[in-house]
Amino acid sequence: MNAPGVVVDAQDLRFRWPGAAADTVVLPALRIAAGEQVFLRGASGSGKSTLLSLLAGVLPPQAGRLQVLGQDLAMLSGPARDRLRADHLGVIFQQFNLLPWLSAHDNVTLALRFSTRRRAQAAEGEAGRLLGAMGLADALWRRPAAQLSVGQQQRVAAARALIGRPALILADEPTSALDEDARDAFMALLMQCCAEAGSALVFVSHDVRLAQRFSRVEVLG
Template identity: 50%
Template sequence: MADAVRLRGVEYKWGPRDPFCLSVSEFEVSRGERLLLLGASGSGKSTLLSLLTGIALAQAGSLEILGQPLDELGSSGRDRFRAEHFGIIFQMFNLLPYGSVVDNVLLPLSFAPRRRARATASGGMESEGRRLLSALGLPAGIGKQTAATLSVGQQQRVATARALIGSPEIIVADEPTSALDDDRQQDFLDLLFGQIEATGATLIMVSHDRRLTQHFTRVIQLNDILTTSKCKSDTR
């Protein structure tokens, strides 16, 4: 079985003026692993996640997700692949503020037929969305509320349900606990890990918070696997 993630010799350049280069010589994540990537602001966390999810495309090297080389897919192909195989928990949650909670949770299924089929297998998309909301500790009836009426902690759990629905193989979380105090952070992680263990998904979380290390099967410092620097000028 292929690893969930495999990078070899990846090079990525961004920025029109004084461009920066990101390099990853080798990086692998096994299926079912719970991995924490630690790094300070500006260390390349967001850029690495963009590469892993196919939002950005490396200029050199190989990047395989679930055995699929991303450079063999066009832009629309990467979008479809990301929708089917990744659940993403954004740092700022990225909910539709005037959409209902249930509509926000179900949104990924509009772009992912296989996830939609898995979500409906046990009785319908809405019932699965409400089951996830309940499993993540949200009260019955919250599904009809708009996202804009929710507290920060509630928005975070809705964003997590959206990432989990349809059982994608890889969950990517970008600083998902940064807005929570210690008690709420622990509650959230317990709920998240419980749901991930139920589906066998791989979890890749990036954070600057070293207190999270005890919860993960592997912890990597970002500067141990990647380097970012101003690109060298061509001297031809």
């Protein structure tokens, strides 16, 4: 069993895409404690997104051990992994995160629709509080996501990942489409909001400039 307070515990984890000549993910060991913020660095094509899909339970592990919140993902059915994700994980992608016709606010509350646990964790007005904490002006909350800048959309995506205080936030190069100023502001707010929520953060990127913000950096591949 997993030690208490461990959100990710992987050992000898391997994954190979069908038809590929070599393993895409080779992870000898990765252990992440509750609330910890970890930067996973890897070149483009090194398997970062594939690894996050494994951690998120989107892809089933093929070999090795992967426990998320004490649950062995290889032992869970697809629907059980979906439930674990909806209840306990927040995911922020590189781009195209939001439903374009829904407002910023409704994109955030959408995450609650799939999880009784998340709904129970989110106080009244929590979506607005998180949008504010991520630096999105109130005037934009009711605007369709498609009418927001990419930087504003990523703030909404972060608020959606954070709502209901999930144990683990997975961020897949969320700043790659942002300019330098927007990137710095986004990183600072994301890390602060994760700390306030008590959510662990696994942040993958090829961008070494972002690594210095993290006290723990692991190199993939």
